[in-house]
Amino acid sequence: MAKVRVLVAKPGLDGHDRGAKVVARALRDAGFEVIYTGLRQTPEQIAEAALQEDVNVVAMSILSGAHPHLFPKVVNLLREKGMDDVLIIGGGVIPETDIPALKEAGIAEVFTPGTPTGDIVDFIKANVK
Amino acid sequence: MDIVEELLKGNRLALSRAITAIENEYDEAMDIMKKLYPHTGHAFVLGITGPPGAGKSTLTDKLARAYRAQGKTVGIIAIDPTSPFTGGAILGDRIRMNGLTMDEGVFIRSMGTRGSLGGLSHKTADAVKAMDAFGKDIIFVETVGVGQSEVDIVKAADTTMVVLIPGMGDDIQAIKAGILEIGDVFTINKADHDGADKLVREMNMMLDLDGLMTDWRPPIQKVIASQNEGITETIENIEKHFKYISENGILTKRRTERSKNEMLDVLHSNIGSYITNKLVETGKMDEYVEQIKARETDPYTVVSNLMKDMLK
Numbered sequence: 527m528a529k530v531r532v533l534v535a536k537p538g539l540d541g542h543d544r545g546a547k548v549v550a551r552a553l554r555d556a557g558f559e560v561i562y563t564g565l566r567q568t569p570e571q572i573a574e575a576a577l578q579e580d581v582n583v584v585a586m587s588i589l590s591g592a593h594p595h596l597f598p599k600v601v602n603l604l605r606e607k608g609m610d611d612v613l614i615i616g617g618g619v620i621p622e623t624d625i626p627a628l629k630e631a632g633i634a635e636v637f638t639p640g641t642p643t644g645d646i647v648d649f650i651k652a653n654v655k
Numbered sequence: 656m657d658i659v660e661e662l663l664k665g666n667r668l669a670l671s672r673a674i675t676a677i678e679n680e681y682d683e684a685m686d687i688m689k690k691l692y693p694h695t696g697h698a699f700v701l702g703i704t705g706p707p708g709a710g711k712s713t714l715t716d717k718l719a720r721a722y723r724a725q726g727k728t729v730g731i732i733a734i735d736p737t738s739p740f741t742g743g744a745i746l747g748d749r750i751r752m753n754g755l756t757m758d759e760g761v762f763i764r765s766m767g768t769r770g771s772l773g774g775l776s777h778k779t780a781d782a783v784k785a786m787d788a789f790g791k792d793i794i795f796v797e798t799v800g801v802g803q804s805e806v807d808i809v810k811a812a813d814t815t816m817v818v819l820i821p822g823m824g825d826d827i828q829a830i831k832a833g834i835l836e837i838g839d840v841f842t843i844n845k846a847d848h849d850g851a852d853k854l855v856r857e858m859n860m861m862l863d864l865d866g867l868m869t870d871w872r873p874p875i876q877k878v879i880a881s882q883n884e885g886i887t888e889t890i891e892n893i894e895k896h897f898k899y900i901s902e903n904g905i906l907t908k909r910r911t912e913r914s915k916n917e918m919l920d921v922l923h924s925n926i927g928s929y930i931t932n933k934l935v936e937t938g939k940m941d942e943y944v945e946q947i948k949a950r951e952t953d954p955y956t957v958v959s960n961l962m963k964d965m966l967k
Contacts, residue, residue, distance in 0.1 A: 528679040529742070529767070554743035559767050564750040571756045575749065578756075578763055580671040608668050 530558045532583040535572045536565050540590035552643035573603035582654045589619040601632035611655040659690040670789045677781045694788035702812030703797045709818040710844040711797050712751035714880040721890050722793050728760040730786035734798040737767035777920035780811045814896045816840045821850035840892045846877035
């Protein structure tokens with residue numbers, strides 16, 4: 527009876543949470559357990575919550591432009607904590623040109639505005655370990 | 656990683672993995688529980704229940720901080736409902752306790768009810784045991800209290816706190832739902848809202864009328880959790896209750912009862928699934944189902960025969 531557990535988090539100082547909430551609901555409707563940690567999370571908080579909740583997926587939303595700094599930081603912290611199997615995805619206001627660098631840093635996929643939520647669900651189902 | 660060995664050393668990832676194995680009923684879960692068991696029985700378990708929106712998580716956050724100030728370590732299991740239609744859940748209690756994430760003395764785990772028929776109670780109890788073995792002094796089990804399964808979860812607790820809020824319109828209904836019987840300590844949160852004093856009076860009247868079987872009169876404390884008001888008094892009430900049950904042999908009785916319930920839970924769920932799986936594997940299950948549908952036999956006859964075969 528294993529469930530896919532997803533941490534949905536908003537790192538940094540960005541107060542726009544509608545997207546994250548829409549994604550959280552879609553993931554719940556897909557049968558996942560979603561731990562929504564809300565706004566203004568530090569990378570350290572995200573990584574620690576991911577550890578305590580033993581999540582399969584960390585899904586981060588950011589609209590402030592701080593993704594080049596914050597996303598890789600979370601990836602590294604998760605690795606340091608021994609959570610190597612976590613699927614890490616992101617979304618929000620992220621320019622296409624930034625995506626290759628994020629993937630290189632360990633973000634499995636970036637889902638920009640307009641992406642059908644079904645695509646996110648399918649990606650998780652196909653790639654979760 | 657040897658999960659139990661690491662857990663006993665204080666490795667948080669090991670604790671987390673142990674709880675996952677327990678929740679998902681991995682093969683190693685039984686082995687983990689067998690190894691953990693001797694190291695349990697030390698933690699004080701506090702059940703926190705009440706209707707949705709009563710402020711349980713906010714209150715848990717404040718109580719946890721107060722216990723931390725006393726130097727105690729805290730584990731929190733926050734339970735939210737799983738959708739019976741999709742099997743998914745939004746586990747949204749943790750968000751009220753964000754300030755505790757970086758406190759190394761606190762471990763918070765969110766769990767969904769996962770819609771099992773009473774199975775939740777033994778998984779929650781096992782998760783409590785994992786935190787107990789890990790060394791947590793106090794473990795909170797926080798759940799929505801609107802039904803039988805929540806009462807079962809509460810069996811895992813030494814002290815149960817019921818959290819209510821004024822102005823729900825159906826104060827008496829909430830009281831009638833059996834919540835009165837399971838509350839050792841009552842907390843009226845959002846006490847700055849209209850109707851707080853009225854609720855306290857109504858609760859006291861119900862407690863007066865109720866045929867209480869012990870000498871313990873549950874205290875009723877008004878709090879405003881979000882403003883940290885009434886927290887000290889609430890802790891005092893919890894400690895008073897714990898002292899009472901420790902001194903009167905009630906704690907011993909409860910823990911005996913709990914051990915018995917755990918035995919029965921594990922017995923029923925394991926034997927039940929073992930037999931079910933065997934029937935499914937051999938194709939017998941489909942056979943029986945068709946026969947039952949055609950009224951050639953019935954579930955009772957099938958099971959009686961199975962039992963006769965097994966207990967020869």
